[in-house]
Amino acid sequence: MNEYDIISLGLGIQPPWRIVGQVLDTSRNPHELRIKIKADRGSKYPCPVCGKMCKAHDFQEKTWRHLNFFQHHCYITAKVPRIRCLEHGIKTAKVPWARKGSRFTLLFEQAAMVLVKEMPVMAAARIMSITDKSLWRIVFHHVEKAMSNLDLSYLRGISLDETSSGKRHQYVTVFIDLDRGRRSVIFAVPGKDKECIKAFNAYLKEKGGCPDNIAVAVCDMSKAFISGIKEEFPAAEIVVDWFHVVKLFNGAVDEVRRKESKKSSMPRGTRWAVLKKADGPLTEHQQELLSQLEEYAKNTATAWRIKEMLRWINEASTSQGAAWRLTNFLNYASRLIKDNPDLKPVKKALNTVRKHKDRILSRWGNDYSNALLEGMNGLFQAARARARGYRNAQTFITMIYLIGAPMGHFLKST
Ligand SMILES: [Zn+2]
Known part of the structure; x- marks a missing residue:
């Protein structure tokens, strides 16, 4: 064990690479820890195309930003060989701690990816003290790479x-x-x-x-x-x-309510009460509100009652039961709204449901x-x-993938 072994392990550094020095530069604010990495003299390196071990042609010094060392920014510097492959010519060799073309180490990028899953890119960029543009570049790369590996041959x-x-x-x-x-x-x-x-x-x-x-x-x-x-x-x-059916009727009830509220004043809290999810029986407060609406705002009350019937359909345990309930619902609701022009939004919703009845009922046939x-x-x-x-749809889509898509492993350097 020497003084550099812990950092070597953390970075995944293996022969021929080794750490040859570190300095803490206190002339800058924040201070910078600079780690120097070198390969042993006369080493051979794999060609990035064919993997054949080749001699170095020349070296180029490169620097990568690494994870902060306590409060200090940390940089890694190494002379990266360009190899001469008999078949592929002169190529820059790969280094194990960073991917090609990035100014950041893989560990730094992984930490950045963990942060952007939890917080906005602007905030994550501030914590990592890089620009949001640099951070987006990291995110785009890793998301794109993960999505490029997706296999959909099994999709049913x-x-x-x-x-x-x-x-x-x-x-x-x-x-x-x-x-x-x-x-x-x-x-x-x-x-x-x-x-x-x-x-x-x-x-x-x-x-x-x-x-x-x-x-x-x-x-x-x-x-x-x-x-x-x-x-x-x-x-x-x-x-x-089913959730689309509920959403459809929620929209219809709200349209009726909005129109009616221009003519007559409604009890406080009506808006939220009529928009509640049709997933449980009405509370006492809601019952009371509904009977008040019967007096002041009859159309809103009717639309709301119709929406509440959806729960009764949804609770059917078999496909036949659901079909019977849905048919009854459509007939009953259509009679309730008959010839009432103010309930047109509900009529429209009922027609849509009638049209897609079989597709709605299919839900009872599968999970x-x-x-x-x-x-x-x-x-x-x-x-x-x-x-x-x-900024644009593409950044939103990248975020959707990051949150919901199979992301695999961020850390492979190839
Ligand atoms: Zn080669």
Whole structure:
């Protein structure tokens, strides 16, 4: 054991490389620890193309930023050989502590990747004391590399949904693999239309997958997604997830409420009460609010009652039971809103559900759900909010991959 062994171990330095010196430069603020690495004289190095051991042709001095040593910035300097391979000519040899083209050590980059998963890039860059531009470059590299290794030849079931990219009317559509539990994001693309499905088809083929093998696709009731799936993945059974049905009616109830609130004043808290998730019985307070609304705002009350019936359908334990309940719901609700122009948003929602009845009921036949995607969407939106938005769709997509895609190992230097 000599004084450099601990740092050598930490950096993964092996012969012919060894640490030959370190100085603490106190003339700078913060102080800088400079570590010097050298290869033994006369060593041979593998050609980066064919791996054949070759002699050094010449050397170029390079410096990498390494993890801070306590409060001191730390730099590693080494004379990197260019080898002369009989077959491939003159090439710069690889070093074990950094990847080609980076000014940072792999350990530094790994620490940076851990930070950006937890906090906005600007904040992580401040902690690492590098520019956010440098940090983005590290993130882009590692995410791209991880995604380039993705193999989709096994893919059978997908779920897709759009997520807002923050700018007005700009969306990113995210695709997940239904058979992966965690880290199931496999693709994300700007937009929320048919072109997104087309782009996914091309990507799937690129990754060794086969569009005809896709047996299930879970999505919402948008025309663009459904017709896109029919065209690009003709073998897929289209399943509409229940959460999209609830979302549809939430939107309709809110539209009715907004319109009605212009004519009559509503009790405090109405907005949040009518938008609550239809996942449990109404609380006492909500019951009371509902009966007040029956008096002051009849349309909002009716729309809300219709939405609450969704829970009754969702609780059906069999596919037949659900079909029976859904049919009854549609008939009953249609009678309730009959000829009332102020309840048009609800009528529209009912028509949409009627049109996609079979796709909605498919959910009772299999276990697939895009609840997973719904949960992840929350993570993407939280990251976006913390970062106060992203410069463009590509940075948002990189963040989506970092949060939700299988990232593999950051640390391989090849
Ligand atoms: Zn070679």
